Amino acid sequence: xxxxxxxxxAELRGFEERILDPAVRADPAQIxxxxxxxxxxxxxxxxxxxxDAILAALAAEGPRVARQARGFKLRLIAPGAALTTWRVxxxxxxxxxxxxxxxxxxDGRWLMVFHQGTLAARDDEGTL
Numbered sequence: 001x002x003x004x005x006x007x008x009x010a011e012l013r014g015f016e017e018r019i020l021d022p023a024v025r026a027d028p029a030q031i032x033x034x035x036x037x038x039x040x041x042x043x044x045x046x047x048x049x050x051x052d053a054i055l056a057a058l059a060a061e062g063p064r065v066a067r068q069a070r071g072f073k074l075r076l077i078a079p080g081a082a083l084t085t086w087r088v089x090x091x092x093x094x095x096x097x098x099x100x101x102x103x104x105x106x107d108g109r110w111l112m113v114f115h116q117g118t119l120a121a122r123d124d125e126g127t128l
Contacts, residue, residue, distance in 0.1 A: 009074040012084050012102055012110060019112075020067040020088065028055045036103065036111040044096045044117035065091045069098075080104035087120060095120040 015034055024030045032055060039051040049057060072086040082102045089095050101114040 005074070005076070008076075008082065009072075012074055012082060012100075013069075013072050015102075015110065015112070016072070016084060016086070016098075016100065017069060020069060022061075022064040022066060025058045025061060025064070028059055031055055031058055034112055036105075036113045039112060040114050042116040044094075044119050067091065077101070082110075088117075 018024045019031065019034060032051070035051050035054070037051060039054070041049040041054050043049060068089045069086050070089075072084065075083045075085075077083050080103060084098075084100045084102065086098050087095055088098055097118045097120050099116050100112050102110045103113045104110050
């Protein structure tokens with residue numbers, strides 16, 4: 001992996017892990033700083049969220065323990081666009097597959113434009 005790709009992987013993984021942090025999830029300003037205005041999420045619940053709806057949902061979550069991520073991978077999908085994939089073990093014991101599309105803004109910042117959470121099959125370790 002080239003240094004630039006390794007650095008981008010570390011940067012985006014850090015952003016994804018921040019979003020899993022209960023203190024960050026409870027702070028709409030911190031989440032807003034990571035999400036593009038046109039953000040969309042397809043939740044594991046089957047619901048679709050825009051940025052305002054996900055900010056409200058996260059702020060209302062209540063106390064949580066930090067979620068554990070594993071199998072993090074990054075793939076460049078176009079200049080200034082990256083796909084991240086990984087697994088998350090939620091505090092309720094349910095495992096989900098996660099994917100996000102990140103887009104580099106004109107000022108160099110990376111913002112999440114799309115996220116999807118999908119329930120993982122109990123017997124599937126897959127490739128993540």
